Amino acid sequence: MAATPVSAEGALAAQFKRKQRHPALDVTIRVAKNPVGAVFGGMIVILIIMAITAYWITPYDPLQTSIETFRSPNWTHPFGTDDIGRDQYTRVIYGSRPALTVGILSVFLGVGTGSLIGLVSGFFGGKLDLILQRFVDGVVALPALVLILALVSVLGPSLRNAVIAIAVVSAANVSRVIRGAVISLKQNIYIEAAKTLGATNIRIMLRHVLPNVVAPILILISSSMGSAVLLDASLSFLGLGTQPPAPSWGLMLATSGRRYMETAPYLAIIPGIFISMTVLAFNMVGDTVRDILDPRLRGSR
Amino acid sequence: MGQYILRRLLLAIPTLVVVSILVFSLVRLVPGDVVMARLSESGYVTPEQLAQMRSELGIDRNPVVQYLDWGSGVIRGDFGKSLWDDNEVLPTIVGRMGISMEIAVFAILTAVCIAIPLGVISAVRQNSWVDYVARLFAVTGLSLPDFWIATMLLLFLSVKVHWLPEFGWYRPWEHPWQNFLAIIFPALIVGYRFSAVSARMTRSAMLEVMREDYVRTARAKGLRDRTVVVKHALRNGLIPVITIMGSQVSFLLGGLVVLEQIFSLPGMGRYTYDAVIHRDYTVVQGTVMVMASVYILVNLAIDLTYALIDPRIRYS
Numbered sequence: 157m158a159a160t161p162v163s164a165e166g167a168l169a170a171q172f173k174r175k176q177r178h179p180a181l182d183v184t185i186r187v188a189k190n191p192v193g194a195v196f197g198g199m200i201v202i203l204i205i206m207a208i209t210a211y212w213i214t215p216y217d218p219l220q221t222s223i224e225t226f227r228s229p230n231w232t233h234p235f236g237t238d239d240i241g242r243d244q245y246t247r248v249i250y251g252s253r254p255a256l257t258v259g260i261l262s263v264f265l266g267v268g269t270g271s272l273i274g275l276v277s278g279f280f281g282g283k284l285d286l287i288l289q290r291f292v293d294g295v296v297a298l299p300a301l302v303l304i305l306a307l308v309s310v311l312g313p314s315l316r317n318a319v320i321a322i323a324v325v326s327a328a329n330v331s332r333v334i335r336g337a338v339i340s341l342k343q344n345i346y347i348e349a350a351k352t353l354g355a356t357n358i359r360i361m362l363r364h365v366l367p368n369v370v371a372p373i374l375i376l377i378s379s380s381m382g383s384a385v386l387l388d389a390s391l392s393f394l395g396l397g398t399q400p401p402a403p404s405w406g407l408m409l410a411t412s413g414r415r416y417m418e419t420a421p422y423l424a425i426i427p428g429i430f431i432s433m434t435v436l437a438f439n440m441v442g443d444t445v446r447d448i449l450d451p452r453l454r455g456s457r
Numbered sequence: 458m459g460q461y462i463l464r465r466l467l468l469a470i471p472t473l474v475v476v477s478i479l480v481f482s483l484v485r486l487v488p489g490d491v492v493m494a495r496l497s498e499s500g501y502v503t504p505e506q507l508a509q510m511r512s513e514l515g516i517d518r519n520p521v522v523q524y525l526d527w528g529s530g531v532i533r534g535d536f537g538k539s540l541w542d543d544n545e546v547l548p549t550i551v552g553r554m555g556i557s558m559e560i561a562v563f564a565i566l567t568a569v570c571i572a573i574p575l576g577v578i579s580a581v582r583q584n585s586w587v588d589y590v591a592r593l594f595a596v597t598g599l600s601l602p603d604f605w606i607a608t609m610l611l612l613f614l615s616v617k618v619h620w621l622p623e624f625g626w627y628r629p630w631e632h633p634w635q636n637f638l639a640i641i642f643p644a645l646i647v648g649y650r651f652s653a654v655s656a657r658m659t660r661s662a663m664l665e666v667m668r669e670d671y672v673r674t675a676r677a678k679g680l681r682d683r684t685v686v687v688k689h690a691l692r693n694g695l696i697p698v699i700t701i702m703g704s705q706v707s708f709l710l711g712g713l714v715v716l717e718q719i720f721s722l723p724g725m726g727r728y729t730y731d732a733v734i735h736r737d738y739t740v741v742q743g744t745v746m747v748m749a750s751v752y753i754l755v756n757l758a759i760d761l762t763y764a765l766i767d768p769r770i771r772y773s
Contacts, residue, residue: 294475297749301711302729306741309733310483386602390715393604394730409605417612424612428605436600443596 186448193444199437207252214246218403226420236422238412244423247403248430254398255405255434258318259385266323266384267377270330271369277331278338279361289335295328301390313396322387330376337369371449379442382435389431405431462761469753476749477531477742481524484738527742536743541735546743549728554747556626556640556724557713563644564709565702568652573691573698575652576659580667580694581686591656598653603712606646607719626722643716650712651705658701662694669693695766703759710748 187194206213215232222241229236235244277288295303304321311317341347342365350360391397392406400407405427413424511517518526530537536546579591615621622642627635666672667690675685713726721727725744732740763770 290471290475291479293472294479294749296707297472297476297752298480298745299707299710299714299748299752301714302745302748305714305730305733306480306483306745309736382600386600389602390604390711393602394715394718406602406604409608414608417608418615421612421616424605424608428602428608431605432597432601435602436596439596439600 183448187444190444190447193441193447196437196440197444199433200441203252203434203437204256206249207256210249210253214243214249216243216246218242218247218250219401226416228420229422235426236420238408238420238423239416244408244426247408248405248426250403251405251408251427251430252434254315254392254402255385255388255431258315258322258388258397259381259434259438262319262322262384262388263326263377263381265319266326267330267373267380269323270327270376271334271373273327274331274334274336275338275361275365275369278335279342279357279365281339285335288331292328292331295325296332300325300387304387304391305394305396308391308396313399315398318388318391318397321391322384325387326380326384330373330380333372333376334369337372338365341365341368375442375446375449378445379439382438382442385431385438386435389435458764462757465757465760469750469757472753473746473749477528477746478524480742480745481527482520484736484741485520527739531746536746537739539732539737539740541732541737541740546739549740550725550743550747553723553725553728556722557710557717557726559629559636560640560644560647560713560716560722560724561709563640564648564651567645567648568655568702571648572652572655573659573695576656576698577663577686577691577694579656579660580663581682583664588660591660595653595657595660598649598656601649603646603650604715604719606649607642607716610642610646611719622720626724639720639722643713643720643722646716647709647712651702651709654705654708655698655702658698659694662697663690666690666694692766696763699759699762699766703756706752706755710751 187197220242222237224233224237225239225241227233227237229244233243233245235248237243238247273288273292277285277292303325304318307321307324308317311320347360347364350364355363388397389406392404393410395407395410398404398407400411408427409424409431412420413427417424508517527537534547536550538545539549575591575594579588582588611621622638626639629636663686667686669690672685672690675689676682680689710726713724714730715726716722717724717727718730725747728740729744729748731737732744
């Protein structure tokens, strides 16, 4: 290197000057540069508002049956009515509630516990790591849907149990990623320094390790919501998620949707579009978050 | 190499033991058991009859004794009998596995044929229309639920084409054409998700590899673009792609549960689903053990192919 100390310092100063932007502003600018992500983010916001305000924006009761069965979509019933005369528009809007609740809650629960397991397992290593990882291996080796089916059949089909089951699967996967990150972080000299200074393990974990895995944790949260919504939809499609007569997209598709597919195709098409759009929106936002936080992994999964 | 395989196989044993304990305790926590499910149709049953049936099936014993009994059977290749219809579990699984494997192999083949070329073109022509189409293909593949695609496909076939694949399964050597028609749609649907994931991975791996110095060197030597991409870049780019394909096997098996249900195919997925519904402990345990073993073996095989792709990788 021919650089003199002065110019090296100058380069360093220039680098810091460039980085002086406030992190919040920085993120805002990067979001603005990713309009696709912002559009899909807006879609998720709309879906959430829809789920919260379902009572006020729907003209009927989701469970109210009537004699007007199998009406094709029209002005009074925008999405038509089903086999027992329930308004599909109302049911589809209400159906966003279980989908979003399970999608969001299970991911937070799963990523939370998974991160904790990964942190502890990677940081302490040794026998504890060996034992914890065998359990994680066991869960990962099972097809997610099969494990969730088995868990739900044990716990009983309900919204809460769907959340728990999906969280278990995501926790196992998350803990692997975080464990890997923690193990490579542990090599850093500053961890050694903190140890030498007599910092406790908990302090090192919270102050020196955790802040460095925030980015992968955020990426995991945003990228697993799409698949969590999808798993929940599969679960209710198989009849082990939200129980009838409560409205849920997967269930609507599986029951009236498939049974009257040929005479009333809208009963199968519309709930499917809603599932797909929700999952797509979460996936696109997940990709954007990943691009922002980790440009190296652009476009991968 | 031989030693490496042996060590990996030994390491799989604790994982399988954990899986077996996990699934064994899981299915046993079910409120209500197979006896209730079996007798639910036969009207009034006395408590004595229930107890007698439970002891006949051996499910009134201590769970630890039951586990050891079952576990030692599994080691000897005896997975026990179904509690629902008294059929031997392992032969039934073997009989039904053919269908699922056929679907899986077709799915993986289509995925490999679509995903890798698509991912490569998409990376080489980054930000071109081909790239956008490929990315759209991939992101929809990840977002559309398999059961919805299947429903829409059946809707399209029955309403527009006035033809539906005959439900049920035929032996490939007796009715090869019917067999093909029965499995091709579920295979394509499962393969769609599989190729979506693989295409994304191929694209990002290729983007990374194409920026490496040795690729520039290869170009500078005056090699044709095609040679550089296929011989130099793709070889290194394939490793993460194959890794992710291994982890997708789990999704594939899960997808079979749903699709075999929709297309009424008597495969492994359907068997598992029915067993979960009937609370048929031995069958759930058996299918889950087989699926976990498949997953572990496939991933071992994948680790071994790394050396074929990249001779620098040595196993020790």
